[in-house]
Amino acid sequence: MHVPDGFINAPVSVAAGVVAAGAVAVSLRGARKELDERAAPLAGLVAAFIFAVQMLNFPVAAGTSGHLLGGALAAILVGPYTGVLVIAVVLLMQGILFADGGLTALGVNITVMGVVTVVVAYALFRGLVLILPRTRRSVTVASFVAALVSVPASAAAFTLVYAIGGTTQVPLGKVLTAMVGVHTLIGIGEAAITMLTVGAVIAVRPDLVYGARGLTAPLKLRVNGELVDAAPARDFTPVAARSPKKVWIGGLVAALVLAGFVSFYASASPDGLEKVAADKGFDKNVEEHAAAGSPLADYGVEGIEAARLSGGLAGVIGVGATLAVGTGAFWLVRRRRTESAGAQV
Incomplete structure (x- = not known):
């Protein structure tokens, strides 16, 4: 749902840019609390992973495709404030390097694809987690529902922005119906990807999933026909001290x-x-x-005629660049957290 240049007029684009900048500023402050020893090493990886999955447009209906927006996934894995920053990094890299999403519309895209999806998804996710049984399965179910709802919510937000600053006179009621309708279908794909990814991380390292912290699902044993909690395995390594290296390598x-x-x-x-x-x-x-003249515009490498090689190489470059920029940015935020904590001692 990358909004190109020209869809939204200049005043509304500037206003959306101000909103996006404010959201990023708030998120930078909030992310200091989220980027602890577990989340910090993974935040850049989450950005790179979302960049990669957004390249995978999947068919939905009537000659239409969809792709992951990623707000729900980012918020659940590394926290809502960090999630906004993750999507902002992804959109920035896509706009500058790959000419995907207008540069004048960057504020609109961050607001619609980042802020709205994260806020809607995480609020719904937390609400569901509070009322569902405190199990890992509840986290995956809640992630599915939250991601599903976040996509049509983002589509509705775009329609609202277009109603205020659209450059073409069109029947807004029909636009809203069409946008929400097709993005509800896309939301099903988003929900499946989000649920599978969150479930995969929970299966190996539940402590690394921000939205699953504090939730435990004790192992059950059947004794004389009844299910009882098994004694917890002895593990003398603090959870927070375990290295996320295997998860990081697997994700990359x-x-x-x-x-x-x-x-x-x-x-x-x-x-x-x-x-x-x-x-x-x-x-x-x-x-x-x-940035139409970028050597990586349209997700291909200029000068390489073989489509498979050109697109694949562009994707690898994009993953690497997003990982580097994201990791550097989140390292700086984490460093500010450490400096602030040291100053208070």
Whole structure:
């Protein structure tokens, strides 16, 4: 749902930029509390993984495709404040390097794809976790529902922004219906990806999932026909001290494979926003991207004619660049947390 340049007029784009900047500033402060010894090493990886999965457009209906937005996944894995920053990093890298999502519309994209999805998804996720049984399965179920709802919520937010600052006169009621309808279908794919990813991390390191902290599911044994809690395994290594190295390596390998190889088989159909814009006629004023001349524009490497190699190499470069920028940014935030804690001692 990357909004291109030209969809939204300049005043509203600037206003959205102010909102996005404010959200990022608040998130930078809030992320200091979230980026502890467990979340900090993974935040950059989560950004790189979301970048990779966003390359995998999947078909939904009537010549339309969708892709992960990632707000719910990021918020559940590393926290809501850090989640906003993760999506902001991904969108920045996509806009600058790959000409995906307008640069003048960056504030709109961060607000709609980052802030709205994170706020809606995490609020719903926390509410469900509070009322569901305190088990790991509840976390995966809550992540599915939260991700599903966050996508049409983001589509509705875009329609509201377009109603205020759209550059083309179109029937907004029809736009809202079309946007929410197709993005509800896309939300099903988003929910499945989010649930599977959260479930995979919970299966090996539940302590690394921010949204699952404090939840335990004791092992059950059947004794004389009844289920009883098994005695906890003896582990003298504090959970927080265990290295996330294996999870980090596994996540990085998965991101590289998805971006470098699987992305070649992604759907070529227009995504939900592109399809609705074409059908409803509000894509008439779309402008050429300021970074259209980038050597990585449109997720291909300039000068490499083989489509598979060009796209795969661009994906690998994107994963590496997002990982480097994200890790550096979150390291600086983490360092500020440490300095602040030291100053209070």
